[in-house]
Amino acid sequence: MLTVRAPATSANLGSGFDVFGVALERPADVVRLERADRITIEVTGAGSQYIPEDPDKNTVGAVAEALDAPARIQIDKGVRPASGLGSSAASAAAAAVGLNELYDRGHTREELVPIAAKGEAVVSGDAHDDNVAPSILGGFTIATDQGVTQVDADIPLVACLPDIVVSTRDARRVVPETARVEQVVETVGNAASLTTGMHRDDPELVGRGMHDTIVTPARAELIDGYETVREAALEAGATGVTISGAGPTVIAACAEDDRRRIASAMLDAFGDRGVDARVYQTRIGRGAEIF
Ligand SMILES: Nc1ncnc2c1ncn2[C@@H]1O[C@H](COP(=O)(O)OP(=O)(O)O)[C@@H](O)[C@H]1O
Numbered sequence: 001m002l003t004v005r006a007p008a009t010s011a012n013l014g015s016g017f018d019v020f021g022v023a024l025e026r027p028a029d030v031v032r033l034e035r036a037d038r039i040t041i042e043v044t045g046a047g048s049q050y051i052p053e054d055p056d057k058n059t060v061g062a063v064a065e066a067l068d069a070p071a072r073i074q075i076d077k078g079v080r081p082a083s084g085l086g087s088s089a090a091s092a093a094a095a096a097v098g099l100n101e102l103y104d105r106g107h108t109r110e111e112l113v114p115i116a117a118k119g120e121a122v123v124s125g126d127a128h129d130d131n132v133a134p135s136i137l138g139g140f141t142i143a144t145d146q147g148v149t150q151v152d153a154d155i156p157l158v159a160c161l162p163d164i165v166v167s168t169r170d171a172r173r174v175v176p177e178t179a180r181v182e183q184v185v186e187t188v189g190n191a192a193s194l195t196t197g198m199h200r201d202d203p204e205l206v207g208r209g210m211h212d213t214i215v216t217p218a219r220a221e222l223i224d225g226y227e228t229v230r231e232a233a234l235e236a237g238a239t240g241v242t243i244s245g246a247g248p249t250v251i252a253a254c255a256e257d258d259r260r261r262i263a264s265a266m267l268d269a270f271g272d273r274g275v276d277a278r279v280y281q282t283r284i285g286r287g288a289e290i291f
């Protein structure tokens, strides 16, 4: 029996739609695996009632198929599904890392990224890498058609998850098909600033680089209270605020000392709209770990 802890992740970070991702120190999924004749899946924990145990419908089933590694898989969800925190990806990343070890397949962590992404295709229709890459590799990742680049980074973050469900599949439907060239120029500048900020562990530069006028405004419509929560976080000292993944989590970058104040401002702002929420005071963290 092998136990793997794979972290939640935040993809996009505003200016890096479908490209940027970070591993979060918390929350995380914990997955236990043992060799078996066929794939079986049990799910407990946050939102487990909404997660199928059928291997054809669960992200870990596709990963076990891809690695030809049948196993009894027990998933303890720390990352609620449809949260914008890479819930489906955390399980897929844990399964890829764990089954690779259990069956001695010898893949590198980088090679496991596209294998885990096959799990993502099961739920969102797209084998996008931007959540599984940081969940497997940790730190800040840049996922493009040419592969994944990873850097370790240390940025304090606050992730506020409202009691609203936004499925990635639905949130992909509202992404605009075109953008003005001025918006593209602005986004490239912001993405470059954010990347430099990650290299320098500079929350100011990362926060500034999170600004995006192409995808985020369209998706904000799906999150009741987004604008108020964003303003409250900025007023409390956040250096930048955006939608985490496809939402509904709202994520803020900040200096360490401001985390607590920002967390409570975000909770209050959702509360004023009559929306319950929970908040994670977190930071960029490590990738999946085997125990
Ligand atoms: N192991 C899993 N963990 C979480 N969700 C899963 C898993 N396998 C399948 N799903 C399905 O994936 C969907 C959630 O994925 P998604 O919308 O991408 O949310 P998130 O943004 O949190 O990853 C839900 O419909 C859920 O039932």
Ligand SMILES: N[C@@H](CCOP(=O)(O)O)C(=O)O
Residues within 6 Å of the ligand: 009, 011, 012, 017, 018, 019, 083, 084, 085, 086, 087, 128, 130, 131, 168, 171, 172, 244, 245, 246, 247
């Ligand atoms: N780039 C994807 C990321 C989805 O992340 P999730 O955490 O919501 O699954 C997108 O923005 O659609």
